[in-house]
Structures are given as C-alpha cells and as structure tokens.
Amino acid sequence: MEIKIPNLGDGIDSAIVISLLVKEGDTVTKDQTLIELETDKAVAPVPSPAAGTITSLTVKEGDTVANGTLIGHLDGGGESSSEPASAAPVQTAPAPVPVKAPSSVPAQTASVAIPKPVYNESVATSVSIQKLAYRIGLDLRYISGTGSSGRITETDLINHIAYLQSLLNQPSAAVESTPKPEVVLPDFEKWGTVDVEKCSPLRKKIAEKMVTAWQTVPHVTQQLDVDITGLMALRKKYNPAYQKKGAKLTLTVFAIKAVQRALEKFPQFNASYDAVKNEIIKKKYYHMGIAVDTENGLIVPVIKDVDKKSLLTLAKELAEIADKAKDRTLSVEELQGSTFTISNLGGLGVGAFTPIINTPEVAILGIGSGEFKPTGDGKTLALKMPTCLSYDHRIIDGADGARFAMEVKNQFETLSESEIKEIS
C-alpha cells in the first residue's frame, strides 16, 4: 500500500522532512513513527498507516512535502491508506525561472533579463563605465558583456543594475538568503576535554522559538502563592474514584479549569497581538497548551475546548497527550491552536520561576511545588503553591496582570467539591 503524508493541519501547505526513522526493509507496527516533519509550527511525526514491511521510501531528509505526497510503500498492511488518493503530490522544488538570453539589442520592455553568471578577470569596457562601476561598488568581473569581444556596454551595466534591483523586490528570496549573524565560540578544548553532540531538529526548533519569544515579547512575571490545602484534600478524597475510571486527578487538571475560568473574565489573556496591524485578536475558544517534558525535549501538546470538558475528560486527555508526547506519536493537529499554556514544574520540587510565553499567545502560567507556610494569623499552616504568570507587557498592563493572577488564585481556591465529585 501507498504511504502518504496525512493532513498537516489548517494553514499548513508544506513541511520539510527532517528525519527518517525507518528504512526500506524495516518491519513497522501501526502508528509507529516513520518520518518526522518540520512545519513552521512544530515538529510532527508521520505514523505508519498499518503494520507491515517498508518496501520503499521515496523521500529523503530536506525534501519538501505536502498533504498527500507519496512518501513510500508498505507491504502486508492490506488496508488502504487513510488519506484520499486524490490528494495531488506537490512539486518539491520551485519551477525554474525562465532565463532570458542577454540580447545585444537593448530591450525596451519592463521585464528584467536574468544575467548569465560570469566571472571574467580580463574586463573590457570604457574608462567612464569603469569609474561609474567603482563609484557604485559594482564588480565588473561579474557582469557579462554583450559588446564586441565581450565588451561591457552601458546597456549591460543598466541591465545588471535592473536585475539587482529586481532581486530586492522578491522579499522572500531576499530574506531567506540573508545569512544569520554567526556567533563564533572559542575553542573550549583549550581549557580541557569536551564532548560535542549533534542536537536534534526539535532542539533547534525549541531554540529558535525561545529566541523569538524572548526577543519580540517584553515579559513580566507576576508571582503569587495559591492556598491549595483544601484542593489537595479534595484530590485525596476523590482520586480513587477517578483512578477507577482510568484517570488521575492532578494539579495540572485543576490548573486547566482554574485558568480557563479566569480567561473567560479576562479575554485579553486568551488573545494574540498583531503588532503590524496593531490589533488584538481575542479568541472565543479555550485550547490549553500543556508543556510536557520528554527525553527529546520540550513539547507542548494541546487540549481543545477545555471549557466544554469535565475534570474527568480533561484528566483522561491530559494523560493521553502526555504519553503521546513521550512516544513522539502526536499528530500535528494535536500540537496546534493553543490559546494559553500551562507549565507545571511542581512535580520536580521547585519553587517559583519565570516561564517564557508560548508565542503567539500572550501569557503562560508556571506552577511550582507547594510548601507549608504559616497563614495570615501565623498560627496555622497552609499548603501554598507558587504560581508564576508571565504576560506580554505590550498589550497587558501590570495592574491587569495582577488582577488576572488574583483571579487564577481565586479560581483554584474556590473549585467546588460538587464539581470534583461529579464523575458521570
């Protein structure tokens, strides 16, 4: 059977193959990851449509693929590919631009002739053209001459400048060709032995995303302790019932609920900011991103429509996506569309921290490990959980940040027993 690229998700036209996890002749199980793709949103695995043996694999690392692109064949599966055969494969390379041969007669049209790449050490041209070229910084050795014996004429110079100008009008090409500034590291071996490891494409993606978020968004982190003494008691009381239903009540589950309710009251936290148009896009849906620690690195799967789901459903889905993240079997669909993100490091025993916003979202809630601290009267102890709200200060003012943090705290502290025990 044919193996094709499944639907990559809305708004994603193509993806780049970044790694091949199987090779021809390998026996695979259904849903085993065959290749990994990188889209502009995330790294996504392509699962095997069935169990069987890979008879061919027709893509290689670096190829561009789209929905329905044939990537290989599977023997022994029997079932047909889940994707419709009608999906047309796309070209993996841009169509060649037609090259217009340089003509000795000056073209009077607006079209720009694409010059032949040349390098000619022995340049022949008039002294005035040499002077002009030097003045504007053109290296005549790279300009093809159409005059007698390859002489560079004034028209050649004009055509070449027009061609250079036309390159500037292709922003995508120009941007892509702009080399990133290189940071040259010292030779660390001067001071001792080192180990150099190649990083995964996922690591590169994480690095780029973090840099973008850090550089474009002015972060403020508001910290606030939440009293979870009561909540933890309720958790202890009802967790066995949840476990019977194959779910586990965790603080993250409570956090999803608390945050979603706070978001309803503060819609600007469930938004994105378009700096170019100077617009705030407020989303009427609540899709929660959950930061998951995997051995390959940070992955943020998404639980959709959390406002419409019960604690039980959320608990089940949370466990499911966390497992998928660890197995690298999440679909691209499951990695997209979050409107807010929660990062719970409480399980690692740490306190407050400063989470980085999962752009283009505008806020993220970090959760630390609870500690017993004296209450207001100083006589009793309460279990206080540090929450850390990082928000985008471009569109959220400090007072609103404080109000939202207070609202989240309030939601945590007022989660009702009736809601928790409602397991249907």
Added chain:
Amino acid sequence: MKTQAFDVVVIGGGPGGYAAAFFAASSGKKVCLIDKRAELGGTCLNEGCIPSKALIHATEVMHLAKTAGEFGLTFSKPKVDLDKLRKWKQSIIKKLNDGIAGLCKKKNVTFIKGRAYIEETHLLRVETEAGQQFISFENAIIATGSQPALPATFDLGNKRIMTSTEALELEDVPKTMLVVGGGYIGMELGSVYASLGSKVTIIEAMSGILAGADQDLIRPVMAVAKENFELLIFNAKVSKMATKGKQIEVNYAVDGKQKKSLFDKVLISVGRTPNSVNIGLDNIEIKTDEKGFIVVNEQLQTNHSHIYAIGDVAGGVLLAHKASKEASIAVESILGHRVTKESMVIPCVVFTDPEIAWCGLTETEAKEKGIAIETSKFSWAASGRALSLGRTDGLTKLILEKDTQKILGMGIVGPGASELIAEGCLAISNGLYAADLAETVHAHPTLSETIMESAELFFGHSAHAYNPKVEQKSTV
C-alpha cells in the same frame, strides 16, 4: 591672531596643486592655494617640462637645418643668441604663469605666497612676507612636489655643478660638459647643450640609458646619442668631484678601473627627492616611506583620511600629468565620490631625438611579472609619412594580452611619439582590442597610421608590412 577658514587648502601650486584647487573651487568649495613662489605652475612650468621643451624645440630647428642638406636645402651655420633664447623661453613661462593666475582669480581661489606648515590636524601656519597667517581647513591636499637630488659628495657649492634647475637657466654654453645620470632629464638636457655646441659626456651607473623603456625603443635614441654626444659611459660610478681652477675634476670607476676627467660644467641628473621635509608632517605624524615620499592609499589619502597627497611628493612616476590626474581623484574623493587611482594609465614621454613614449605594460615588465603577451611591431621604414620626414628609424609597438588581444601596452619611438601615445592611453584605459585599432580608419599619410598598421599587421592584413606568421597560403 585671526584664523581664516577654508573647505580645502592646497599646498603647492604645480600641475597637481593648481588642478586640485581649480577643480575643488569649480565644485563649490572654498579653496586656498599656497605656494612658496609668487608664480604658479610649480617645477613643471618654471623649471621643468615647459622651459626644457622650449629649448628642445629651438635645438630641433638647428638639427633640422643641419640635415636639410639631404633634400637639397642648405643653411649657413646658425648663430645662437643665448640672451634672446633665454628671453623667449622666459616669455613662454610668463604667459602660462599669468594664465594660471587669471584662472585662480576667476575661480575665486585665494592664493597665498608663503611657506605652509601643518600645525594641527585641521590647522596650517603660513609664513608670508607680511608675517604669519593661520588657516583652518576641512580637507588639505599636499602637492609640494620634488626637487633635483644633489648628493652631498657633489655639492661643492660650485656653480659649475648644476642640477636641471640651473641648467635650464642656460647661463652659457660650456665647451665640455658631463651629465651624471642617463635618465630622461640627463638625456633631454644633454641633447640641448650638445646641439648648442657643448661636447657632452654622459655617465650612467646602469648598463643603458632611460631605465624603464623597452630596449627596441631605446635603440634609435642610442644611435642618435652616439653621434650627438662625445662619449657615453655605462656601468660607471662617480666617486668624487673637485674644483680644479675653472673646471671640475671628476673621478669615476668603470669596470673596476679608476678614471679622472676635467669638465667645464657638470649636470647632476640622478633623480629627484620629495619636498616632504619642513612642511610640518611630523606635527601630526603623517607617514612617509624610507625615501621621504608621503604614503597614500588608492584614494590618495594619507594616514589622516582628510589630508591627501598627490603628485611627486606622493611617489610613483614623477610626471606632471600623473599629478594632475591624482588631483582630480583626490578632489572627487573629497566630494564624497568613491574613486580609485588603481586603473590610471600614465603615459611616459621622453623628448629625446627621436622621442620615446610608452604607456601601460612594457615588454620588460610583462617578462618580469610573467604576464603572457603577444606583440606586434610596425617599423616606420614602411611609413610614407616617416620617409617624407626623413626619419625612418621609428617603431610602433603593441603589447597585447595573449589569447584575447586586448591592448595592455603601447610603445612608440620616433618624431611625434609624444603626441601619438595619447591613442595608446585611450585604447588601454577603455579596454580596446587590437581589432578595434585595426578597424579604426587613420588619415593617410600620417604617423598615426603606424598604430593602425601595427594592429593590422598582427592579423596579417597590413597594407605596408608583412607578417609571415599569419599569412594564409593561396589554395589555387
């Protein structure tokens, strides 16, 4: 003390300095031009190119009169009125001095006669007859030129030992004269004195005259020089000079043997030294090389980028037209244009009999640098015009890039070579090929035809010469 402020100040009023001042003024700059002389024009006009050419022209007439016997015209031996010749030469200089001074006024260039010293990076002090003046500037151009070198061992304070400056004064015509140095100045001035009647001896440290020129171009000049001069001594080193009554005793070594001779006058023409001392270069540490020439980059900027140096004081070939070209490059750079002197094609011209001129690459240079070339040489024996001038010893030579036939150099020897070489400069600086010269119609009968014919000869279709290498055999 009041300080005058200028955009551009030019030190030195020679062909580099006044060209720079005028160009800057024409471009809207407030310009000050300073020279130690009251008259503008520098060495070139006052004691160099112009007076020497005036004298050379006069002696050429004598030479022509002498040789006219061949075609049936005989003249009696010319009488030389030195006073009149000197006055005529001076009148030419005066006319040109006045011309430059007039332009200076028209272009609103402030001229100050005095000695300029760089005091600070943007300040000059000028010592004038009326006292000190201070001038502040945005940009400065140093164009102080050079002066004849006079090694200390020859500097006896005796007026009989001259440099080119004194020789051009033409005080008298000595019976015997020694010229130390067979370069272009020695050869030109030696010829003048020889034509006027002196018995001239040339002594040269190298193995031949006119270092830098190709041997095939030198040959006709050597032939004439051997007739005109009493003696030419090569590979010889002058060790000592001493005053002996009304003569100078000269000791020299040739082939390891010490010799001694007496001369009425001696002309020292062993090169020129840059005028880079006593102008305040040290005050702001402007860099000079070991010979004293100011170090400049491709834009003629010194190590202070707002201060430029052009012409002789900046080294390279010491020629007026090179200074003028550098003047325009420096001013353009001041105007903010991106310019370079890198591709300058500077013609070298020597007014010997016959004249020699060359530009671009020479054959000698190509060999030294290992550049692959092809040459095409057209002998003037095949030129109708050369024959009608009674001068068939000339030669026109093209130096072409191998395989492409792009013109890299041109060399000419023969009467009028100094005028003809302009076509070579045009061809080289504009990247022309041998075919371009061959395709361009040249008037007949002229000497300029030899340029076209040398190109045609390369391809084998010259009407007046034969190149067996490229002749195609008839198949009939």
